[in-house]
Amino acid sequence: MDSILTISKKELAGFFDSLSGYIVLIAFLGFTGFFTWLYGSDIFIRKQADLVVFFSIAKWTLFFFIPAITMKLISEEKNNGTLELLLTKPLNESQLVTGKFLAAFFLVAIALALTLIYYISISYLGKIDHGAIISGYLGLLLFSAAYIGIGLFASSISKNQIVAFLLALFIGIFFQIIFDILGSSLNGIPGKVFDFLSLSGHFDSISRGVWDTRDIIYFLSICVLGIELAKENLAFRK
Amino acid sequence: MNIEIKNVNKFYGYQKVLDDVSFEVIPGEILGFLGPNGAGKTTTMKIITGYIGMDSGDVVIDGKSVKTGETKSSIGYLPENNPLYLDMPVVDYLRFSAKLQGVEKGKIENKVREMIKLTGLNKEKHKLIGELSKGFRQRVGLAQALIHDPEILILDEPTTGLDPNQIIEIRELIKELGKEKTVILSTHILPEVEATCDRILIINKGKIVANGTSKDLRQQAEGNSLLKIKLEVPENETVLEKIKELPSVEDVSVVNNETGRFDVKSFKGLRSNREIFDLCAKNNWPIVEMIPIETKLEDVFRDLTMN
Numbered sequence: 001m002d003s004i005l006t007i008s009k010k011e012l013a014g015f016f017d018s019l020s021g022y023i024v025l026i027a028f029l030g031f032t033g034f035f036t037w038l039y040g041s042d043i044f045i046r047k048q049a050d051l052v053v054f055f056s057i058a059k060w061t062l063f064f065f066i067p068a069i070t071m072k073l074i075s076e077e078k079n080n081g082t083l084e085l086l087l088t089k090p091l092n093e094s095q096l097v098t099g100k101f102l103a104a105f106f107l108v109a110i111a112l113a114l115t116l117i118y119y120i121s122i123s124y125l126g127k128i129d130h131g132a133i134i135s136g137y138l139g140l141l142l143f144s145a146a147y148i149g150i151g152l153f154a155s156s157i158s159k160n161q162i163v164a165f166l167l168a169l170f171i172g173i174f175f176q177i178i179f180d181i182l183g184s185s186l187n188g189i190p191g192k193v194f195d196f197l198s199l200s201g202h203f204d205s206i207s208r209g210v211w212d213t214r215d216i217i218y219f220l221s222i223c224v225l226g227i228e229l230a231k232e233n234l235a236f237r238k
Numbered sequence: 239m240n241i242e243i244k245n246v247n248k249f250y251g252y253q254k255v256l257d258d259v260s261f262e263v264i265p266g267e268i269l270g271f272l273g274p275n276g277a278g279k280t281t282t283m284k285i286i287t288g289y290i291g292m293d294s295g296d297v298v299i300d301g302k303s304v305k306t307g308e309t310k311s312s313i314g315y316l317p318e319n320n321p322l323y324l325d326m327p328v329v330d331y332l333r334f335s336a337k338l339q340g341v342e343k344g345k346i347e348n349k350v351r352e353m354i355k356l357t358g359l360n361k362e363k364h365k366l367i368g369e370l371s372k373g374f375r376q377r378v379g380l381a382q383a384l385i386h387d388p389e390i391l392i393l394d395e396p397t398t399g400l401d402p403n404q405i406i407e408i409r410e411l412i413k414e415l416g417k418e419k420t421v422i423l424s425t426h427i428l429p430e431v432e433a434t435c436d437r438i439l440i441i442n443k444g445k446i447v448a449n450g451t452s453k454d455l456r457q458q459a460e461g462n463s464l465l466k467i468k469l470e471v472p473e474n475e476t477v478l479e480k481i482k483e484l485p486s487v488e489d490v491s492v493v494n495n496e497t498g499r500f501d502v503k504s505f506k507g508l509r510s511n512r513e514i515f516d517l518c519a520k521n522n523w524p525i526v527e528m529i530p531i532e533t534k535l536e537d538v539f540r541d542l543t544m545n
Contacts, residue, residue, distance in 0.1 A: 006337040018325060081321030085382070088287040089338045090311040238291035 003091045007099025008106065011073065015107055024065055028111045031061045036118060049126030054118055055136045055207045059200070062108065062144055063176055067168035069107055070151025071161045073100040074230060079159040083234070093234040097156075097227050101148055108144040112137060132209040139206035142219035146199060147172060149226025156230035175199035175222070239300040239312055239389040239420055240264055241286060246295035248281055248444075255281050256292070257444040265389070268416035270435030271424035274543050278444040279424040280318050283394050286422070287315045299390065311340060314388035318395055320379040324368030328359055328378055331367060332385060339386035353381040356411070372399040376408070384415070391415060393423040397430060409434050428535045438535075442543040455538045463509055465502040466493070468527040469518060473497060480517060486510040498526075 015021030035057040037043060043053060074097070077083040086096055119133055147168075154168035155161075176199060183195035195201060199222070202215040241263045248256040256278050263269045271279050284290045286297050288304045299309040323331055332350045341349055354363050357377040362370055367378055376399065383391060396412065397405045412434055415421060425431060431438055432452045440448040440455075448455055471477050474492050481490045481500065486508040493499040504510040511528065518525050 002340075003338055006334065010334050013330075014323075014325070080323075081317065081319060082323060084284070084289050084317045085315075085321055086338070088289050088310060088313065088315045088317070089335070090307075090340055091338055092307060237289075 003089075004095045004099040004102065007086075007091070007096060008102040011100055011103035012106055015069075015103070020069075021107060024069060024107065025111050025114065028061055028065055029114055032057050032115060033118075043122065043125075049122050049128045051118060051122065051133055051136055052207075054115065055140065058112075058115070058140055059143065059176075059203060062140070062147065063172055064169070065111075066104070066108065066144060066147040067151050067154070067165045067172065069104050070100075070148055070155050070168060071165040072155070073104065073152060074155040074234070075158050075161050075164045078156075079161075087234075093231045094227075097152060097231045097234065101152060101223075101227055104148045104151070105141075105145060108148070109141065112140055112144075129209070132207075135209040135211065136207040139203055142206065142216065143199065143203045146175075146219045146222040146226075149223035149230075150175070151226070152230040153226040153233070156233040240298075241390060241420060241422070242298045243282070243286070244296045244298065246282070246285060246292045246297065248278075248285065248290075248292050255444050256285075259295075259441070259444070259446055261439055261446060261449060263420050263422060265420045266417060267437060268412065268421040268423065268435045270431035270438045271422055271441065272426065272428070272431055272438055272539065273424075273441040274426070277441045277543070279441060280394055282441070283315075283392050283422065283424060287313055287392055311386065312388055313390045313392060314383035314386070315391075316379045316383045316393045316396055320376055322367045322375060322378060325366060327366055328363045328370070329354070331378065332381055335382040336385045341386050349385055349387075353385050356384070357381045358407075373401060373404045376400055376404075380408070380411070389419055391419050391421045391423075393421070395425055396423055397425065397427065405430070428539060432535055440539065440542050447542045448538070452535055456535065463504050464531040465504070465510060465514070466527065466529040466531060467500050467502060467514065467525065469498045469500070470524040470526055471498045474500075477523065480521070481514065484510060484513045484517065486513055 012021075015024070032054055035042065036051075036054040041053060046053065074083075077086065087093065119128075122128055150171050151164075151168040154171065155164040157167060158164050175197070179194045179198040180200050183191055183193075183198050183201070185191075186194060196218070199219075202218050205212065206215050243259055243261050246256050246259045247254070259278070259282060261269075271282070273279050281290070285292050286299075286304065288307060288310055291305070297304040299312065302309050326334070329350060332353055333346055336346045336349050354360055357380055359374065359377055359381065362374050367375060370378065376396065380393075380396065383393070391412075393412070397408050400408060409430065412421060412423065416434075416436070423434070436451065438448070438450065438452055438455060439446060469477065474497055477498070478490060478492065478500070481487055481502060486504045487502055487510050488505045489503040491501050493501055502510055502514065511530070514528070515525065517523075
């Protein structure tokens, strides 16, 4: 556990030392804030004290931002040869990947925590359903965990960060929309399977405040699968 | 701690990179690992550190197989090309390494300070590693390898890219460390091995071709001793004849068509100095030069790896 946290801390410090952490936070707040408060079907047009707009914007913002956070996590270590340095210390692949996962997750959690200010603002504007908001945030955390898993897997495949980024987006787009489209256009069992595979579907139901263990299991399995595959990829060098 | 490498085989795809490699290293010994590029030095070192696996055989460190992963904490490793986090300050990086190596929390600061002193990084300690010159980066690499006071040190080409002064410093440091620790270092700089190592292991195409002290190896390869002589003689013909007749002489040749300058090769195991001296004394040919040519480690190395 100590070594996992050592890795996470180093990685997190790296985000902020290289400014990439600040850029991600500011850009995330900028995008979500702009669309939640100022543009399109924003809160003032909806005239409802809820964060539905924010949650659907965050879903897309995170979809693009998470691969940007995760792309370098493993590929950079591979490319610089520092992977060898790490794995010849008393640290195994699984601790390394878990440490990296926690760092990325924590960065996303900070970004989401900063948006709590939207929640506070809105709660002054009208009667707000606190349950739905909490549920939405938890949904976003689960959603992020799944995409971080995918991102880590993509990052473990290539030494090239751009390849890792594009690969994560490529895999992600299936979960984000393609499965959803297939699910609604196919009948019978295939339709149901694709419906179940669609990440958006699971997220939408959680962000509406409907909690189903299947949704939680779904997110966690993608996340764990991504981590496991990344770990196997690293161990493959042997 | 003892390191035993037992019949290790390793393939990269269909290519056999290590072929039944076995050797042993004991504490207090510095083992020099020599071989041409691509001979399998780095692969062997990576296997000992547990970074890559082997296809058969085993590496046992102090009774534990490296496959268990439990041996990592007793090894300090400086990989080839010395990979480092270039965007990290030196101290932060050393702290990070110490933590990963499981150095106790209260001792980390002391250890980091000790390493900075040992490797002479005091002025550079707050700089980013990326800002350092190659020599200083190499020191950072050594510092991270030594930070947990490992009993085994594995250094893959530790002096590449250093200037002559730094090379000597690092060699001294390695020698000092080698008094208590088990050290394996790889290099293709031959004088370096002679200067630092107690024992030399030469590997070629994945096989160990020689194992012994530099003296042993030289003797092994010596065979025919060679003498360069210069005599004050009027012409070469008769002298050449006479030297050829000596029982210990296998071959003799005139160098550069110069009068009185010869290369004398003796039969294996024999020396011809005395006979030549007697011959010259008898014929009243003053000897101006007589230089025995020692087999150099370079020759041994070439002999063993050039076929």
